[in-house]
Amino acid sequence: MALEKRLHWSAPRLVSGLRTLSGVADYRPPYRDINFVLDHLVDMDELCQLETYKHTDPETVKGVLEEYGRFVADQVGPLNRPGDEQGSVHDPSTNTVTTPAGFRDAYEQYVSAGWGAVPFPAEHGGGSFPWVMAMAMQEVITSANMAFSMAPLLTQGAIEMLLEHGSEEQKEVYVRRMVTGEWSGTMNLTEPQAGSDVGAVRTRAVKQDDGTYRVTGTKIFITFGEHDMAANIVHLVLARTPDAPPGTKGISCFVVPKFLVNDDGSLGDRNDVRCVSIEHKMGIKASPTCVMSYGEDGGAIGYLIGEENQGMRYMFTMMNNARLSVGLEGLAIA
Ligand SMILES: Cc1cc2nc3c(=O)[nH]c(=O)nc-3n(C[C@H](O)[C@H](O)[C@H](O)COP(=O)(O)OP(=O)(O)OC[C@H]3O[C@@H](n4cnc5c(N)ncnc54)[C@H](O)[C@@H]3O)c2cc1C
Numbered sequence: 224m225a226l227e228k229r230l231h232w233s234a235p236r237l238v239s240g241l242r243t244l245s246g247v248a249d250y251r252p253p254y255r256d257i258n259f260v261l262d263h264l265v266d267m268d269e270l271c272q273l274e275t276y277k278h279t280d281p282e283t284v285k286g287v288l289e290e291y292g293r294f295v296a297d298q299v300g301p302l303n304r305p306g307d308e309q310g311s312v313h314d315p316s317t318n319t320v321t322t323p324a325g326f327r328d329a330y331e332q333y334v335s336a337g338w339g340a341v342p343f344p345a346e347h348g349g350g351s352f353p354w355v356m357a358m359a360m361q362e363v364i365t366s367a368n369m370a371f372s373m374a375p376l377l378t379q380g381a382i383e384m385l386l387e388h389g390s391e392e393q394k395e396v397y398v399r400r401m402v403t404g405e406w407s408g409t410m411n412l413t414e415p416q417a418g419s420d421v422g423a424v425r426t427r428a429v430k431q432d433d434g435t436y437r438v439t440g441t442k443i444f445i446t447f448g449e450h451d452m453a454a455n456i457v458h459l460v461l462a463r464t465p466d467a468p469p470g471t472k473g474i475s476c477f478v479v480p481k482f483l484v485n486d487d488g489s490l491g492d493r494n495d496v497r498c499v500s501i502e503h504k505m506g507i508k509a510s511p512t513c514v515m516s517y518g519e520d521g522g523a524i525g526y527l528i529g530e531e532n533q534g535m536r537y538m539f540t541m542m543n544n545a546r547l548s549v550g551l552e553g554l555a556i557a
Contacts, residue, residue: 254285270353387537407450410542424474440518462474479517
C-alpha cells in the first residue's frame with residue numbers, strides 16, 4: 224500500500240521531470256502565489272476603491288489574469304524552446320529581421336486580444352487597469368517566454384515616456400497604435416562608446432527649416448530594433464544637437480519612426496534607419512538585439528520630444544519603467 228501510494232505520488236513528478244529534461248516543459252501560471260500577493264500584500268479590494276479603478280474589482284482582475292495565463296500557456300510558452308533554438312535571423316541584403324516560426328502569429332493574437340493595452344488610460348485606447356495587474360501579466364509572459372516578452376516590455380516603456388513628455392500631436396499619432404501593439408517601441412541609448420556612460424552619446428540631430436531634425440549615428444544593443452511582428456517601429460532616440468553642452472546635460476530625445484506617418488495616419492515612406500546586424504547571444508536568442516544605423520542616406524527624420532537638452536530627464540521615465548520590468552524578469556525566470 225505504501226509503495227502504491229508512493230508510486231501514485233511520484234509518477235506525475237517523474238513524467239514532469241522527464242518532460243523538462245526532454246525540453247517540453249509546460250508552463251502553468253502560478254495563480255496561487257499571484258492571488259496571494261494581490262489579496263494580502265497589494266490589497267486589491269482597497270486599490271479598486273480608487274476613483275481611477277472603480278470600473279473594476281478584484282474578481283474581474285483575477286478573471287482577466289486567468290484568461291491571459293491561458294493565452295500565454297497555450298500560444299506563447301510552447302514557442303520558448305524552438306524560438307531559442309531557431310533565434311531571430313538578420314538578412315544583411317535587406318536589413319530585415321525575421322523572428323522564429325510562430326512568433327508573428329502569437330503576437331498578432333496578443334494584439335487582437337488587446338493584452339498590451341491593460342494599464343494605459345482609456346482616452347488613449349487602454350484598459351485603465353492598475354499597473355500591478357500589468358506586472359502580474361508581465362511575470363507570466365516572461366516566465367513562459369522571456370524573448371517574446373521583450374517586445375511588449377520596450378513598447379510599454381516607450382508609451383509611458385510619450386504620455387509623460389510627448390506633445391499632443393505625438394500622442395495622437397503614435398500612442399494609440401502602440402497601446403494596441405500594432406506598432407512597437409524601442410529605447411535607443413547605447414552606442415559603442417556609450418554604455419553605462421550615457422553622456423558620451425555621439426549620435427547627432429540637426430534641426431531643419433520645417434522643425435524636424437536629421438538624425439545620424441550608430442546605436443547598439445537595441446532590443447527589437449528591427450523585427451517582423453509589428454507594422455511600424457517607433458524608435459525613441461537619444462542624440463546631441465550641434466551646439467549642445469557636453470555630457471548628459473546636452474542630450475535631446477527624438478521620435479524616429481521606421482515608417483513615416485502620413486497626415487491621415489497611414490504609413491508613408493521608409494525612414495533612413497536600418498538594422499545592420501544582430502548580436503549572437505548565449506540566450507534569449509529570439510529577441511533581436513540590434514545594431515541600428517541612422518542616417519546613412521542623409522539623415523533619419525526625427526521629431527523632438529519636449530525641449531532640446533532635456534532628453535536624459537525624459538528618457539528616465541522609460542528607463543525606470545524598463546528597470547522595473549527587468550527586475551521582474553529576475554523573479555519570472557527564477
Ligand atoms: C540583451 C541586452 C539588451 C539591451 N537592450 C538595450 C536597449 O534596448 N536599448 C539600449 O539603449 N541599450 C540596451 N542594452 C545595453 C545596456 O543598457 C548596456 O549594456 C548597459 O548600459 C551597459 O553598457 P555596456 O554593455 O557598454 O557596459 P560598460 O558600460 O562597458 O560596463 C561594463 C562593466 O563596467 C562597469 N562600469 C562601467 N562604468 C563604470 C564606472 N565608472 N565605475 C565602475 N564600474 C563601471 C559596469 O558596471 C559593468 O559591470 C542592452 C544590453 C543587453 C545585454
